[in-house]
Amino acid sequence: MSDSSLENLPKGWKSVPSDLGSDQTAFKGVQWGKAMMWIFLLSDTFIFSCFLISYMKGRASTVIDWPNTSHVFSLDFMGVPVPLLLIAIMTFVLITSSGTMALAVKYGYEKNKKMCGWFILATAIGGLIFVGMQAFEWSKLIHEGVRPWSNPFGAGQFGSYFFMITGFHGTHVSIGVIFLFIFARKVFRGDFDTGRRGFFTTMKSDYVSIEILGLYWHFVDLVWVFIFAFFYLW
Amino acid sequence: MSENIKIDKNKEKSQTTHKIGIYLWIWGLLFVLSFFSYMVDWYQFQGMLRWSLILFFMFLKAGLIMAFFMHLFWERYTLVNVLLWPMTAIACFVGLMVAEAQYTFFSRLIYFVLGG
Numbered sequence: 001m002s003d004s005s006l007e008n009l010p011k012g013w014k015s016v017p018s019d020l021g022s023d024q025t026a027f028k029g030v031q032w033g034k035a036m037m038w039i040f041l042l043s044d045t046f047i048f049s050c051f052l053i054s055y056m057k058g059r060a061s062t063v064i065d066w067p068n069t070s071h072v073f074s075l076d077f078m079g080v081p082v083p084l085l086l087i088a089i090m091t092f093v094l095i096t097s098s099g100t101m102a103l104a105v106k107y108g109y110e111k112n113k114k115m116c117g118w119f120i121l122a123t124a125i126g127g128l129i130f131v132g133m134q135a136f137e138w139s140k141l142i143h144e145g146v147r148p149w150s151n152p153f154g155a156g157q158f159g160s161y162f163f164m165i166t167g168f169h170g171t172h173v174s175i176g177v178i179f180l181f182i183f184a185r186k187v188f189r190g191d192f193d194t195g196r197r198g199f200f201t202t203m204k205s206d207y208v209s210i211e212i213l214g215l216y217w218h219f220v221d222l223v224w225v226f227i228f229a230f231f232y233l234w
Numbered sequence: 235m236s237e238n239i240k241i242d243k244n245k246e247k248s249q250t251t252h253k254i255g256i257y258l259w260i261w262g263l264l265f266v267l268s269f270f271s272y273m274v275d276w277y278q279f280q281g282m283l284r285w286s287l288i289l290f291f292m293f294l295k296a297g298l299i300m301a302f303f304m305h306l307f308w309e310r311y312t313l314v315n316v317l318l319w320p321m322t323a324i325a326c327f328v329g330l331m332v333a334e335a336q337y338t339f340f341s342r343l344i345y346f347v348l349g350g
Contacts, residue, residue, distance in 0.1 A: 015310055
C-alpha cells in the first residue's frame with residue numbers, strides 16, 4: 001500500500017490500541033477491498049470449520065468402522081494399487097497453483113503486466129486440473145457404490161461427509177478459476193495500468209485486486225491442507 | 235525533507251513487493267512438507283505418531299501459507315489479531331464436540347451393541 005504516513009505510526013503490539021483507537025480506519029495501510037476479503041475469508045473459515053467439526057463428531061461417534069481411506073482412495077498404477085495417489089497429485093497441483101499465484105501478486109505490484117498475466121493464467125489452469133481430477137475421483141467413487149447414505153467400505157456417514165466437504169471445496173476452486181480467467185483477461189488488456197473502470201463495480205482498476213484475488217486462492221489451498229490432513233490422512 | 239520522503243518510498247517498496255527468493259523458498263518448503271505428510275500414509279504410521287505428525291505438518295503448511303503467501307507476516311498487528319483470535323472460538327467448539335461425540339458413542343455402544 002502506498003501510504004508513507006504508516007512509517008510514523010507505532011509498531012508492534014503498541015500499534016493495536018493506537019490503530020483501533022485512532023478514530024479513523026482501523027486497518028491502516030490495508031485497502032478496503034482487501035480488508036473485506038479477509039473478513040469474508042474469516043467467515044468462510046467458520047463454515048469449513050463447522051463442516052470439519054461435524055465430520056469429526058460423526059466419525060468419532062459411529063460404532064461401525066470408518067472406511068480405510070488409504071484403501072478407498074487408492075489408484076492402480078501399472079497394475080499396483082498406490083494409496084492416495086490421486087489425492088497426493090491433487091495436493092501438489094494445488095500447491096503449485098498457489099505458488100504461481102504468489103508470483104502473480106508479486107509481478108502485479110511490480111506492474112509487470114506480461115508476467116502477472118501469464119502466472120494468473122497458469123494458476124487458473126492448475127485450478128482446472130484440480131477440479132478435473134476431483135470430478136474423476138467423484139465418478140470413480142460413485143461407480144464403486146459410495147452414496148451419501150451408504151457405501152460398501154464401512155460407516156454410512158462417510159459418503160455424506162465426503163461429498164459435502166470436498167464438494168464445497170471444489171465449488172470454491174471452480175469459482176476461483178472463473179475469477180482467475182476474468183482477471184487474466186483484465187491484466188492482459190491493461191486495465192490495471194490504465195485504471196480502466198470495472199464493468200460491474202465501475203471503480204478504477206488497481207493491482208491491489210490481484211492481491212485480493214490471491215488471498216482467496218491461497219485460502220482455497222489452505223482449506224485443502226486441512227481437508228487433506230483430516231479427511232484423507234487421519 | 236526530500237531525503238526523508240525518498241527513504242520512505244524505498245521502505246514502502248520493500249514492504250509491498252518482496253524478493254522472488256522468499257516465495258520460491260516457501261513454495262519448495264510446502265512441496266517438501268506435503269511430501270512428508272504423504273509419507274505418513276505411505277509408511278502406514280499408526281496411532282499417536284501418525285496423528286501428531288499429520289497435525290505437525292498441517293499446521294506448519296497452514297502457517298507458511300498464511301504468513302508468506304497471504305502476507306500476514308508483513309501486515310500490521312491489528313489485522314493479524316482480528317483474524318487470528320476468532321480461531322480460539324473454533325478450538326472451543328472442537329473441544330465441545332469431542333465431549334459430545336464421546337457421549338454419543340457410548341450411548342450407541344450401550345443401546346445398539348449391548349442392547350440397552
